[in-house]
Amino acid sequence: MVGDGAAEPHAVVTGGAGFLGSHLCDALIASGYRVTCVDNFETGRTANVRHLDDEPRFTLLRRDLKECGDGDLPGPVDVVxxxxxxxxxxxxxxxxxxxxxIASTGTLNALDLARSRSARFVLASTSEVYGPAGDGVSREDRVGQVDPADGYGAYYESRRFAEALTTAYRTTYDLRTAIARIFNTYGPRMRLDDGRVLSRFIRQALAGTPLTVPGPGTQTRSLCYVDDAVAGLLALAGGSYPGPVNIGSPEPVSVFTIAQEVAEIAGPDAEIVFVEPPVAETQARRPDITLAAQLLGWRPRTSVHDGLTATLAWFRRTRIRHA
Incomplete structure (x- = not known):
């Protein structure tokens, strides 16, 4: 990832004040990068990057990527x-x-930044491009099927468009691009109001209320700890493979098992109760990570138990500090 002859390589992270983005900023700084974080804080949080306020290699730009170009970004840039x-x-x-x-104009502006600085460009896409989850694993050579007129169509199609635009810049301008399809990721700084079952379990455990498992709890999730996901992004950026490549955990875990893990970590008073499942229960997507393992030498290293332990400990410390 280091630029040719650069003593201190420069990375730009758009959405760097978000959950995954803030951890990526930390990892880049730890590996010797100067980092510029661009975020409009619509979904990002200042608390996620507050610990970097006094870091000389970190610059925070409050910008809306849909409206700004790269005029105020100091160059050169090695990776976006x-x-x-x-x-x-x-x-x-x-x-x-x-x-x-943001998927169209925002991605266009980010690609133009990378092109103007001859930088590597890494798009953090999503497993949602595969469409409705099925019983099998999601492979990168599978053509996803989504309904653009569905209620979620704006998000699904926007991410597919961002991938298509990134590919077009690679083929048209010979830009060094890469596409990562991120699957379910968790860890410190994750949002507990994002509607996911794990977020609800953690929120309930912190509040001392019963963990509510929908239905029998046999439905599964694939959970990738944030440090592992960041390592996957760094490995992708450091190579030449354009992707797309899946970044996520291939190991399915039942919702009931996740609840048991959280309850065990939370303490002896934690209780699990079963509730009626929603009308449309969310099915889990499970990635095939063969490409990531073969081409990037990457696979998740953190067990669900260890990851959940670290996550709950972080939220408890944060709650104590702000009590």
């Missing part, structure tokens, strides 16, 4: 990580038009 996009349904369903604008 484009993570700016609403990821939770509560965000992208709130304003579908804005969701599509």
């Amino acid at each position: 990580y484009h993570l700016a996009a609403p990821a939770a349904p509560s965000d992208y369903l709130l304003d579908p038009v804005a969701t599509m604008r």
Whole structure:
């Protein structure tokens, strides 16, 4: 990832104040990068990057990527990580038009930045491009099927468009691009209001209320700890493979098992109760990570138990500090 002859390589992270983006900023700084974080804080949080306030190699730019170019970004730039996009349904369903604008104009501006500085460009896409989850694993050579007129169509199609635009810049301008399809990721700084079952379990455990498992709890999720996901992005950026490549955990875990893990970590008073499942129960997507393992030498290293332990410990410390 280091630019030719650069003593201190420069990375730009759009959406760098978000959950995954802030951890990426930390990892880049730890590996010797100077980092510019671009975020409009619609979904990002100042608390996620506050610990970097006194870091001399970190610059925070409050900018709306849909409206700004690269005029105020000091060059050169070695790599652009484009993570700016609403990821939770509560965000992208709130304003579908804005969701599509960040995927179109925002991605265009980020690509133009990378092109103007001859930088590597890494798009953080999503497993949602595969369409409705099925019983099998998601492979990169599978053509996803989504309904653009569906209620979630604005998000699904916006991410597919961002991938198509990134590919077009690679083939048209010979830009060094890469596409990562991120699957379910969790860890410190994750949002507990994003509607996911794990977020609810953690929120309930912190509040001391019963963990509510929908239905029998046999439905599964694939959980990738945030440090592992960041390592996947760094490995992708450091190579020449354009992707797309899946970044996620291939190991399915039942919802009931996740609840048991959280309850065990939370303490002896934690209780699990079963509740009626929603009318349309969300099916889990499970990635095939063969490409990531073969081409990037990457696979998740953190067990669910260890990851959940670290996550709950972080939220407890944060709650104590702000009590």
